[in-house]
């Protein structure tokens with residue numbers, strides 16, 4: 001079985017990501033990392049691979065992002081993924097949902113994976129939508145928000161939460177599955193895994209390699225735009241303290257002040 | 262300009278958020294129509310008509326009985342192509358997010374999500390979107406038609422106009438792949454649980470608790486404060502706590518006087534369920550956790566240290 005995992009390179013939360021007021025795009029110059037939500041998708045892919053028997057399956061990481069995303073994707077290789085396919089091109093910068101889904105779908109068409117996995121959301125865009133656009137382009141069944149995934153007679157079964165409780169949905173392969181952050185506890189890469197990651201295949205492809213014209217990607221291929229930025233409404237005074245052993249007393253004091261007891 | 266609003270419904274009732282979006286669209290002065298998709302749902306069309314649309318398109322088909330996104334994309338694609346709608350609006354939900362994003366790909370149309378307002382600026386539609394954990398407000402737009410948008414849950418209140426709408430039946434046609442996924446079991450509520458919606462004080466636990474056994478720490482503090490216990494989706498999905506106690510987009514919306522968040526990162530989908538709380542206190546060991554953006558008192562520290570002490574202090578205070 002071939003399993004593809006869509007994974008994104010996102011700014012580190014600790015780098016305090018911001019939107020560049022000039023380009024009105026997310027400033028990606030700071031430290032970046034593999035989107036934490038996608039680590040759960042990598043873990044689920046490895047579990048599917050392990051369940052299918054040694055040597056029979058392959059896990060490929062597919063990502064659209066800047067060149068230095070490769071380094072972040074090594075974490076997935078260290079966990080046990082087999083290789084990385086990165087779509088990286090100047091002309092892809094600034095792609096919105098329509099354009100990104102087009103690039104990702106084109107890369108996935110090449111791979112012809114039986115299962116395409118997505119994470120719960122990109123930590124920087126909070127969309128939780130990309131999979132549906134990609135599944136539509138690939139013309140494959142979709143199960144999203146999956147908190148429990150099982151496999152039976154060539155079909156996948158996903159249990160997922162909606163506003164009304166839990167659904168169980170079944171889809172034949174090939175299928176697109178988006179997992180929730182509760183689906184598993186991701187493994188830590190072993191030392192051996194980390195050492196071996198660098199040597200695993202890491203391929204970079206351009207728009208041209210995928211047969212995508214310049215007008216179909218980046219801002220030209222996008223259908224949304226950003227006009228301006230503003231400050232959020234203030235929530236009043238917020239206080240942040242570090243626990244030096246007296247946090248409990250300080251919380252109590254605060255509650256008394258606010259008459260919240 | 263004509264706008265189409267996708268109407269969601271559950272167990273024979275239209276969703277409040279869908280009606281809110283319908284009312285908002287009508288208030289912008291556009292010609293508004295609505296799309297009602299399902300099986301044996303025609304009765305709901307008349308009710309929808311009271312919230313501003315001139316026409317309600319009804320696609321009634323057994324293949325639309327289960328709330329799966331892909332068959333709905335086929336119907337909406339045809340409806341939008343036939344009707345020439347300029348804008349298509351969705352109240353965000355697990356179902357409509359998937360429908361909207363797939364429709365965007367199908368129609369090569371722009372989708373903006375998580376909008377908390379829609380305004381006309383010089384005749385142009387502009388969406389307001391809080392981004393990066395609500396730390397910045399972005400004005401977003403579309404470069405082509407149709408314009409698709411997902412509105413954050415709980416954003417617009419329904420307002421009856423007293424009008425009525427023409428009801429028009431729409432024949433559904435489906436692609437093979439759209440019917441490949443199958444609903445095996447629908448909207449099953451895992452277990453009964455306590456009611457948290459009326460509580461004045463809520464102590465909520467997230468994955469930072471480290472395991473289901475540590476919910477005891479949260480329960481003890483809740484007891485001392487005379488409040489209820491709530492949870493995030495992450496721990497509910499993991500089976501640590503019942504769904505009935507979940508706060509957020511797919512859980513309950515609460516507005517207690519006091520909300521104490523323990524080991525909760527503060528994702529937007531959690532925030533939408535508790536932002537109306539009077540005072541928010543957050544305990545989290547990661548100083549960069551998004552919850553600190555909107556907590557009145559943020560405490561960077563280990564909940565295992567702080568919670569037992571705080572419970573003792575509250576108990577002593579109440580006893581005094």
Ligand SMILES: Cc1cc2nc3c(=O)[nH]c(=O)nc-3n(C[C@H](O)[C@H](O)[C@H](O)COP(=O)(O)OP(=O)(O)OC[C@H]3O[C@@H](n4cnc5c(N)ncnc54)[C@H](O)[C@@H]3O)c2cc1C
Nearest residue numbers: 467468469493494495509510511524526528530546547564
């Ligand atoms: C469509 C959709 C709907 C959703 N609906 C909901 C919803 O209704 N409700 C909801 O809650 N979520 C919902 N989510 C999920 C949401 O995006 C987050 O994934 C979820 O809220 C995270 O839960 P958490 O904060 O418990 O876990 P995490 O995000 O893993 O956060 C755990 C936090 O605990 C902290 N921590 C760890 N150890 C300690 C310690 N010892 N002391 C103190 N702090 C510690 C960590 O620093 C971290 O910030 C939804 C997502 C989607 C896509």
Ligand SMILES: Nc1ncnc2c1ncn2[C@@H]1O[C@H](COP(=O)(O)O)[C@@H](O)[C@H]1O
Nearest residue numbers: 006007064118119121122127128129130
């Ligand atoms: N640039 C990207 N490259 C590969 N996968 C992505 C990219 N952006 C998002 N994804 C995948 O899509 C999921 C949802 O992203 P989003 O809809 O942007 O929140 C993520 O969890 C990833 O699995």
